[in-house]
Amino acid sequence: MDNKRHLKKGILAIVIIVIASVILSFSLYIRNYFSDQTVDEMVFYLFNGVGGTSKDVILTGIQKSLFPFFMILLALLLPICRFKDRINMIEMNVNRKKLHFSIFPNKTLYKYRFSYSVIVLVLSLFAGYHLIGVKQYVASLTDYSTFIEENYAGGADVNLTFPEQKRNLIILYMESMENSFISKENGGGWEYSVVPELENLALKHINFSNTEKIGGAYQVEGTGWTVAGIVSTTTRLPLKIPINGNEYTSSDQFLAGAYALGDVLKEAGYNLEFMAGSDANFGGRSNYFKKHGDYKIFDVNTAIEQGKMDESDRVWWGFDDTHLFTWAKEEITELAEQDKPFNFTFLTANTHFQDGYLEEGAEEIYGTQYENVYAYSSKQVAEFVEWLQQQPNTTLVILGDHLSMQDPKFFEEHLSDEYERTIYNVFINSVATPVQEKNRTFTSLDMYPTILASIGVQIEGERLGLGTNLFSGEKTLTEEHKFNFVNEELAKNSDFYNSNILRDDYLYLLEQTEETNQES
Incomplete structure (x- = not known):
């Protein structure tokens, strides 16, 4: 025994x-x-x-x-x-x-x-x-903070005035696109330009920068992954959920208290569509765009249902960026033929970590696959921008969704210790002119009012949520309070956010957590 x-x-x-x-x-x-x-x-x-x-x-x-x-x-x-x-x-x-x-x-x-x-x-x-x-x-x-409550400019309470002729708005989110891949000569971190086309677009058009050269937004807590990046740039709020919260996709009230870009544009009479090469349900993206603007969703499942591809044609996450841009052009053309202004938002994926997805036919001119994927993505965007020139009355906003999640050692081999990694942005065919385009301190939270201003919307007080219109001369929260302080405060819990933004979902997620704990 x-x-x-x-x-x-x-x-x-x-x-x-x-x-x-x-x-x-x-x-x-x-x-x-x-x-x-x-x-x-x-x-x-x-x-x-x-x-x-x-x-x-x-x-x-x-x-x-x-x-x-x-x-x-x-x-x-x-x-x-x-x-x-x-x-x-x-x-x-x-x-x-x-x-x-x-x-x-x-x-x-x-x-x-x-x-x-x-x-x-x-x-x-x-x-x-x-x-x-x-x-x-x-x-x-x-550790709780009242920072969000004290600095939040209520969405529906802020007066927004659209121009008499409303402009079409296209937002292109580029997966993990940061300014590091731009040459040092023009503000990036690389000895050479991995993305020369994107670099050229930033030089020719409006690029809000943290330096006197090409630069971009700093990444704060709650904005550093794709869904959070999209949420932060279209609601001027970080994405904060309770610890051990059950699948947020199980709720159709994604940030019920947020007054998002989609809500504003829908009320203004816009047709709205979101396109992604993966499953739009992933990370709650479909719920978010449905809840805030009732966007038409086009994803890998849509492409299969419409016979544009077979299940066996899936690559990596769904369909590659070549198909994304091809089908985006088709959707934009269809939207442009209607008698209403439109917002078409879409998201690339080839540059996702790790190492990215290198399509067949892409040139391999650099020493790593990741660089080659970025180089090819830059060419794809440039070709799309050239095509888009035929669309009248249209503003294009190109944003990185967040900083790259690639192995930090990859960047250490190229970037100096002093270089600050920031998220890429370019505004093309904006009707607004910036008071100060360079040497700004800002985050992705400032993009939402800035996007509205780029299509001619007048914003009362130049601030929405936690974001400031960068076209204006108003200071951002990170310019007023310094980046590190804002970042630390946003990392803390917020009663205001839980009660007013998550609303019933906060208790719902806590209840789901308790049920899960009891079952286990």
Whole structure:
């Protein structure tokens, strides 16, 4: 009976150590490859499914974690492993006496191997807690701030005046497009220009910048992934959800209290459409655009339903950017033929981490696939802009959705320590002229009122939500309070946000969390 009990304890100890090894290897992977990504981003995607994420991304993560996992597992198991031969013994002569020392197993650890495994598990959780940044995340949830409430310019309460002839608005979100890939000569971080066409567009048209050269928006808490980037630039609010919130896609009230760009344009009589090459349900995008403007949705499922592609034609996440631009032109042409102004918003995906998706026929002129993907994306956008010149009365806004999530080491090889990574922006055919285009401090939260101003909308007080119209001479919140302060305050919990923006969803998500905890 004792032997069986010892055997069970031994097996349980091994299982616990395997779990500890998984935790440690996963934490190290996150720390090494996602050091710029916050825990709230991970929590959001964890509870909003991975259906829209490339399987290659997931497989890459598993592959890069395997070697550390086995090394950690081996190091943790050796002290309690028994060997039949004597290769683990050290023999020493002391005063003509032979002394034998066992390295593996360590007698004490082997005797108390179950306790050893529990201690290892606790230490692995502690290490993961600090490596991933959970400590700071939990602190942000328990530390409340009134910053949003004190600085929020109510959406529906602000008077917005459209021009007599309303302009069409096209918003192109470019996945992970930041200014780092522009040449140092013109404000970027690379020795050469990876995206010369985008660089040229920024030089020829309006580019709001943090420097005197090409630059862009700083990334604040709650805006650093695609859905959050879209939300922040169209609601002037970060995306903040409760910890352990159940799938936000299970609610059709996505940020019910937000007065978004889609709400404004719908009331102004615009036709609205959103296009993405992946599943629009991923991350709650479909719910957001349906709730705020009742946008027509065109995604990979739409393309299959309309016979534009077969299920077998899927690549990576859905359909590639070549098809995205081709079908975008078709949709824009159709919208332009109607007697109402329109807003067409679409999102590229080829430049998604890791390493991006390099289409067939794309040139390979640089040393890394990621650079080649960005270079090809730049060419695609330039071709689209040239095509769009035939569309009258239309303003085009090109925005990066957030900073790249590629391995930080990739950027360290190119960027100087002083270089500040910012998100790309260009306004083409804007009716507004900026008072100060360069040397501004701003974030993606400032894009919403700036987008409205670019199509001629007059904004009472030049501020909406937490955003400031960059065409005006008014200071942004980050210019008034400094970036670090604003970033820290936005990371904290907000009663105002929970009650007035999330509304019923806040309690709903907490209830779902409680039910999940009880079931588990």
